[in-house]
Amino acid sequence: MATVQPPFRPRRFRCRDGREVRLRAIQAADAPEIVQAFERLSPQSRYARFMAHKKELSSAALERGVHPQPGRDCALVATVPAADGIDIVGAAQYVHNGEDSARTCEFAITLAEDWRGCGLAPVLLASLLRRARRDGYQTMEGWVIAENAAMLALARKLRFTVEPVPGDFAMLRVVRAL
Numbered sequence: 001m002a003t004v005q006p007p008f009r010p011r012r013f014r015c016r017d018g019r020e021v022r023l024r025a026i027q028a029a030d031a032p033e034i035v036q037a038f039e040r041l042s043p044q045s046r047y048a049r050f051m052a053h054k055k056e057l058s059s060a061a062l063e064r065g066v067h068p069q070p071g072r073d074c075a076l077v078a079t080v081p082a083a084d085g086i087d088i089v090g091a092a093q094y095v096h097n098g099e100d101s102a103r104t105c106e107f108a109i110t111l112a113e114d115w116r117g118c119g120l121a122p123v124l125l126a127s128l129l130r131r132a133r134r135d136g137y138q139t140m141e142g143w144v145i146a147e148n149a150a151m152l153a154l155a156r157k158l159r160f161t162v163e164p165v166p167g168d169f170a171m172l173r174v175v176r177a178l
């Protein structure tokens with residue numbers, strides 16, 4: 001892996017509809033907000049993201065998610081002000097794909113339902129691609145349910161190629177050289 005890159009510099013992003021979010025790296029203190037963001041997602045969105053009918057996030061997954069290992073993993077969130085401080089309206093992350101020899105990371109991205117189609121998803125994913133490249137990864141991949149038209153269109157827009165998954169017609173792999 002490359003030397004650890006500087007932390008992600010927080011920035012503001014104005015969506016196409018004029019609403020503004022703050023983009024920043026995830027923090028340990030975000031755990032309760034991640035839980036709330038998960039609870040606000042529809043069952044369909046949860047299934048699209050986790051490929052399972054998840055009713056809650058496991059505490060182990062949550063712990064891992066809010067403690068990315070610098071130089072190896074990265075998680076970015078889009079936040080907006082809320083009565084209790086902030087709401088997380090988008091999150092995107094990559095992790096090492098688990099194969100020791102591989103310089104491949106696996107990404108996932110989720111937006112709150114009412115923050116879709118406003119230009120936020122491509123910005124989050126493009127930021128991830130840049131960070132992953134600087135972390136020394138050569139390839140980014142993701143697993144997408146075949147009927148997830150929005151994710152497939154987003155992946156194609158960011159120049160991922162879409163491949164079948166042998167033996168699994170319900171799933172596609174999106175992959176991009178970095």
Ligand SMILES: CC(C)(COP(=O)(O)OP(=O)(O)OC[C@H]1O[C@@H](n2cnc3c(N)ncnc32)[C@H](O)[C@@H]1OP(=O)(O)O)[C@@H](O)C(=O)NCCC(=O)NCCS
Pocket residue numbers: 045046048049107108109110111112115116117118119120121122142143144148149150151153154157
């Ligand atoms: C995947 C996700 C992050 C994409 O965010 P988004 O805001 O919908 O993305 P975009 O607005 O950039 O849409 C991408 C493209 O898909 C198109 N699109 C959106 N919904 C669509 C649908 N139901 N059918 C066909 N195309 C669709 C959009 O028109 C857009 O294309 P365009 O920019 O050429 O107009 C979001 O839908 C989401 O959070 N889904 C639930 C979680 C998930 O599926 N994660 C992916 C697994 S890693």
